[in-house]
Amino acid sequence: MNDGLKKFLLDFYNWVTGNGARTENEDAMTELPPVLPFTMEPDKIQSRFHEKTLQERRKDWINLHGLSVFSILYRSFSIITCVVIVGLLLITVSELPPFGDENNPANNEVIDRYIKLGGNETGAQNIVAGMILDYRAFDTFGESAVLFTGAVSVLMILSAARRKNDEPKNKLHSGFNDRNFLKRAPPIHELKDDDAILRGVASLSIPAIILMGCVVIINGHLTPGGGFSGGAVLSTALILCANAYGFKKVHEFFNERTYIFSSSSALLIYALSKGYSFFTGANHIESGIPIGTIGNIFSAGLILPLNICVGIIVAGTLYGVYALFSEGEI
Amino acid sequence: MIAKLLINHYEAVAVILSGIGLANLLLQRNLIKVYLFLAAKGWVSERAAPILLKDGSEWVMDVDKYVNPIPAGLVLTGIVVSVSVTAFALALTLRFYEKYGSLNIDSALSQMTKEQEILEAEAALKVDIGDNIS
Amino acid sequence: MTVKTLAYNIPFISIFLMMIAAIITPVLPKRHRIPEKLSCICLFIVAVLSGYLIYALDTANGDIAFNFPVGHYPAPWGNELRAGLLEAVLAFCYSIAMLLSLTGNFQSTAEDIPERRRSFYCVLMNLLAASLLALTYANDIFTSYVFIEINTIAACSIVAVKNSASTIRAALRYLIMSLVGSGLVLISICLLYDLTGHLLMQPMHTKIIELVKNGKYIFPLTVSLALITAGLAIKSALYPFSFWLPDAHGSSTNASSAVLSGLVLKGHIFLIIKLFLRVFGLDVIEALRMDKVIFILGVTAMIMGSVHALKQLNIKRMIAWSSVAQVGYIFLGLGLNSVEGISAACLHIIVHACVKPMLFTSAGGLSAAADHLKSLHDLLGTFYINKWAGLGFVAGACSMMGIPGFAGFASKISLTMASFDSPLIIWSLAALALSSVLNALYYVPAMIAILTGTDEKIHGVHEKIIIPLSFKISIGMFIALNFYLGLRFVPLLRLIMRGVNIFG
Numbered sequence: 001m002n003d004g005l006k007k008f009l010l011d012f013y014n015w016v017t018g019n020g021a022r023t024e025n026e027d028a029m030t031e032l033p034p035v036l037p038f039t040m041e042p043d044k045i046q047s048r049f050h051e052k053t054l055q056e057r058r059k060d061w062i063n064l065h066g067l068s069v070f071s072i073l074y075r076s077f078s079i080i081t082c083v084v085i086v087g088l089l090l091i092t093v094s095e096l097p098p099f100g101d102e103n104n105p106a107n108n109e110v111i112d113r114y115i116k117l118g119g120n121e122t123g124a125q126n127i128v129a130g131m132i133l134d135y136r137a138f139d140t141f142g143e144s145a146v147l148f149t150g151a152v153s154v155l156m157i158l159s160a161a162r163r164k165n166d167e168p169k170n171k172l173h174s175g176f177n178d179r180n181f182l183k184r185a186p187p188i189h190e191l192k193d194d195d196a197i198l199r200g201v202a203s204l205s206i207p208a209i210i211l212m213g214c215v216v217i218i219n220g221h222l223t224p225g226g227g228f229s230g231g232a233v234l235s236t237a238l239i240l241c242a243n244a245y246g247f248k249k250v251h252e253f254f255n256e257r258t259y260i261f262s263s264s265s266a267l268l269i270y271a272l273s274k275g276y277s278f279f280t281g282a283n284h285i286e287s288g289i290p291i292g293t294i295g296n297i298f299s300a301g302l303i304l305p306l307n308i309c310v311g312i313i314v315a316g317t318l319y320g321v322y323a324l325f326s327e328g329e330i
Numbered sequence: 331m332i333a334k335l336l337i338n339h340y341e342a343v344a345v346i347l348s349g350i351g352l353a354n355l356l357l358q359r360n361l362i363k364v365y366l367f368l369a370a371k372g373w374v375s376e377r378a379a380p381i382l383l384k385d386g387s388e389w390v391m392d393v394d395k396y397v398n399p400i401p402a403g404l405v406l407t408g409i410v411v412s413v414s415v416t417a418f419a420l421a422l423t424l425r426f427y428e429k430y431g432s433l434n435i436d437s438a439l440s441q442m443t444k445e446q447e448i449l450e451a452e453a454a455l456k457v458d459i460g461d462n463i464s
Numbered sequence: 465m466t467v468k469t470l471a472y473n474i475p476f477i478s479i480f481l482m483m484i485a486a487i488i489t490p491v492l493p494k495r496h497r498i499p500e501k502l503s504c505i506c507l508f509i510v511a512v513l514s515g516y517l518i519y520a521l522d523t524a525n526g527d528i529a530f531n532f533p534v535g536h537y538p539a540p541w542g543n544e545l546r547a548g549l550l551e552a553v554l555a556f557c558y559s560i561a562m563l564l565s566l567t568g569n570f571q572s573t574a575e576d577i578p579e580r581r582r583s584f585y586c587v588l589m590n591l592l593a594a595s596l597l598a599l600t601y602a603n604d605i606f607t608s609y610v611f612i613e614i615n616t617i618a619a620c621s622i623v624a625v626k627n628s629a630s631t632i633r634a635a636l637r638y639l640i641m642s643l644v645g646s647g648l649v650l651i652s653i654c655l656l657y658d659l660t661g662h663l664l665m666q667p668m669h670t671k672i673i674e675l676v677k678n679g680k681y682i683f684p685l686t687v688s689l690a691l692i693t694a695g696l697a698i699k700s701a702l703y704p705f706s707f708w709l710p711d712a713h714g715s716s717t718n719a720s721s722a723v724l725s726g727l728v729l730k731g732h733i734f735l736i737i738k739l740f741l742r743v744f745g746l747d748v749i750e751a752l753r754m755d756k757v758i759f760i761l762g763v764t765a766m767i768m769g770s771v772h773a774l775k776q777l778n779i780k781r782m783i784a785w786s787s788v789a790q791v792g793y794i795f796l797g798l799g800l801n802s803v804e805g806i807s808a809a810c811l812h813i814i815v816h817a818c819v820k821p822m823l824f825t826s827a828g829g830l831s832a833a834a835d836h837l838k839s840l841h842d843l844l845g846t847f848y849i850n851k852w853a854g855l856g857f858v859a860g861a862c863s864m865m866g867i868p869g870f871a872g873f874a875s876k877i878s879l880t881m882a883s884f885d886s887p888l889i890i891w892s893l894a895a896l897a898l899s900s901v902l903n904a905l906y907y908v909p910a911m912i913a914i915l916t917g918t919d920e921k922i923h924g925v926h927e928k929i930i931i932p933l934s935f936k937i938s939i940g941m942f943i944a945l946n947f948y949l950g951l952r953f954v955p956l957l958r959l960i961m962r963g964v965n966i967f968g
Contacts, residue, residue: 095683110541135535136606138607141405142610145614146414154419156584157425278534282473325421400663404657414617425624
């Protein structure tokens with residue numbers, strides 16, 4: 001090994017461990033470490049006058065540039081991923097069976113039965129309602145459970161934490177917990193006491209909206225619509241009421257207790273009635289639920305009550321989420 | 331391929347839309363914007379509509395014309411799912427803003443690490459001094 | 465009907481019971497920790513029922529799996545559940561592990577979460593259990609998707625339940641990654657429905673076989689398989705997609721960490737197994753070359769997860785990164801693409817579902833003994849303060865290292881045996897050996913740290929902390945399970961293999 005290489009290696013070693021001579025540039029930049037009265041012995045202080053080690057350089061560099069480099073990398077990576085996925089999907093789409101063709105794989109015996117026998121088997125004039133609430137009712141049950149999960153999570157995260165006795169007990173280890181950046185302005189709705197136009201319109205339209213929601217829910221098995229859409233309509237009535245007359249008014253008949261109670265019991269009725277029907281179906285027992293004549297209001301077995309349950313859940317949940325976001329409580 | 335894409339143009343558009351949605355989900359470091367595009371979920375489900383609907387549009391049955399009912403059910407599920415997920419995500423973001431005073435997940439991160447370093451340094455200092463006194 | 469009526473109804477009853485428990489919990493009184501007790505009771509019932517189902521299927525004539533139509537309509541029209549030995553064993557294991565992690569962290573949950581939130585927390589735990597059971601039993605790809613969503617929301621919110629800055633951030637990250645994952649899954653389900661016209665798994669399988677035989681739509685099939693696998697892999701934290709995991713699992717409350725790491729990841733992995741075996745079939749998977757990809761990703765995860773764990777000083781983050789490595793083992797077994805490999809992967813799912821909650825629970829106990837600090841330096845000698853937690857941690861660490869007699873040994877030896885029949889034998893053996901060494905490299909120092917301590921700690925001059933009975937019982941049960949799995953795994957493996965054979 002020649003001397004040049006040796007020297008280079010030595011220098012490199014020193015550069016990594018930080019024992020080499022400092023360059024002038026770095027001399028100027030390194031500040032003296034803060035010397036505390038009793039903390040360090042003289043030789044220890046001496047040993048800190050060294051060039052930066054590789055690890056320190058790395059740390060400095062990360063502190064300075066880490067975030068920007070990370071975001072550049074992350075951005076380019078995400079863009080590449082998305083372009084690749086979209087490209088793949090476009091090629092896939094071009095190879096899919098053509099749109100609207102009668103001979104597509106999806107037009108098979110499943111659809112055949114839904115459309116030909118759907119009316120007689122479920123009693124529902126609306127095939128979609130018959131499908132989601134009877135043939136594939138388990139999916140729809142899961143779907144209501146998704147809504148329930150979302151509502152419970154929002155309620156847990158937003159409403160419960162606002163109370164004072166709600167902070168975790170071992171505060172020391174929960175990070176910097178007690179900072180509150182979000183200073184709430186007093187709600188606007190409470191300030192305007194008499195917005196005559198809003199109130200006038202609301203008093204006219206709320207009954208109409210409620211009526212509309214009920215019609216959509218009750219006719220769910222006959223016409224397009226059903227629990228989900230009807231419930232959404234009903235929730236707009238509640239929201240409008242809250243905005244026109246203030247949340248306090250709504251509080252008088254709909255608060256957190258009522259919300260939890262109504263949606264839990266609606267979901268419970270849903271679950272139990274559907275569970276009965278699942279159970280009898282699977283064990284080949286006659287369920288004894290009358291199907292009625294297609295086209296009547298009282299037809300289609302369980303679909304009508306189920307739609308009403310779903311409507312109650314959806315209306316309460318959508319209003320509840322709105323109230324939680326704007327007021328912090330239902 | 332282009333010709334085929336034109337036949338399936340609903341799906342093609344839907345795919346591009348969902349790609350944009352996905353890109354935004356990954357790219358936006360500002361969380362609120364992420365949730366504006368959390369329609370990414372919504373878009374995916376809307377995307378389900380054209381893709382699946384085509385299977386049976388203009389389907390002549392015994393009496394009348396029907397479309398395939400399954401996609402409608404699937405889309406309904408997709409919408410409900412996206413509603414609840416969006417609500418949950420917004421709730422989390424609200425909490426996040428209360429804790430960090432920022433909507434940018436990365437700058438909040440670096441801010442936190444800095445504060446932690448300061449805290450650690452202070453703790454170390456206290457230990458040092460304490461040792462010496464004792 | 466070849467099984468008894470009770471056994472026939474068990475899959476539905478277990479899902480339904482957890483759902484009902486979740487629905488009525490919000491209206492229950494919050495005093496005396498009634499909601500949590502209800503969850504535990506329901507989980508116990510589910511465990512007993514699943515145990516009975518295993519017994520009934522094991523003693524039935526011949527190997528059977530049965531379909532349970534949910535509703536009045538048979539297979540391609542209505543929803544369906546399917547249960548066989550494998551599903552029953554997994555359901556049993558999930559319910560037991562969840563029950564033990566809830567009871568073991570009974571006290572720490574109370575410390576971390578205020579009473580008002582705890583009721584909602586129980587709702588989410590019940591929903592999580594229901595969704596895991598549904599993912600295990602569902603025989604319909606869209607039902608699986610719906611329950612994946614329930615799982616996602618519930619999992620993110622049990623991370624965010626501890627109202628601190630770091631948990632909120634972790635939950636957000638987790639949520640964003642999960643959403644990407646479920647978006648991919650949904651796109652892929654749409655594609656599959658478009659190509660096959662079915663949502664139930666077996667009709668879909670017949671159709672896919674037909675398509676592959678005729679050479680039609682091969683490219684869309686490959687893309688949809690890749691997308692759905694990628695989506696589920698993000699959710700189950702396969703290595704390159706796993707950077708959300710240590711934050712989420714490391715910062716949440718102990719019960720959440722235990723359930724998330726031990727069970728929630730496994731639910732998604734089991735869905736991948738179901739897709740491979742039941743929807744696509746092993747031959748199609750091999751023809752589309754998905755097994756190789758999975759194998760490579762699994763090996764990477766085994767090594768990189770451990771390398772990341774080596775760097776951690778926080779004990780919970782260390783255990784969380786070790787989960788990434790363990791997920792790698794499962795994917796390695798899957799990538800072998802044989803009945804033996806998949807059985808070994810399932811055995812590892814069970815082993816990990818029993819060991820990881822134990823590690824998190826005992827790590828929680830140890831850090832409670834060290835004044836809630838989680839760095840390894842602060843845990844010196846905590847073994848002597850909380851001996852039960854210490855024993856649990858040592859047993860878990862030995863198991864993760866694969867020491868004979870402990871649970872981890874069982875799955876490692878079965879993975880080794882499974883790889884003998886595979887062309888990838890050299891790679892998989894090398895990865896197993898390297899990963900075991902790496903595991904030892906971080907678990908041994910952690911054990912040494914908790915076992916060495918100052919004289920004060922050893923001789924009990926410290927303030928006594930009261931170890932609740934529930935903690936002792938659940939750690940005891942965990943250790944017993946650990947030894948049972950380690951010493952008597954052959955019958956279990958045989959059971960799983962029978963299950964895998966009739967799984968398709």
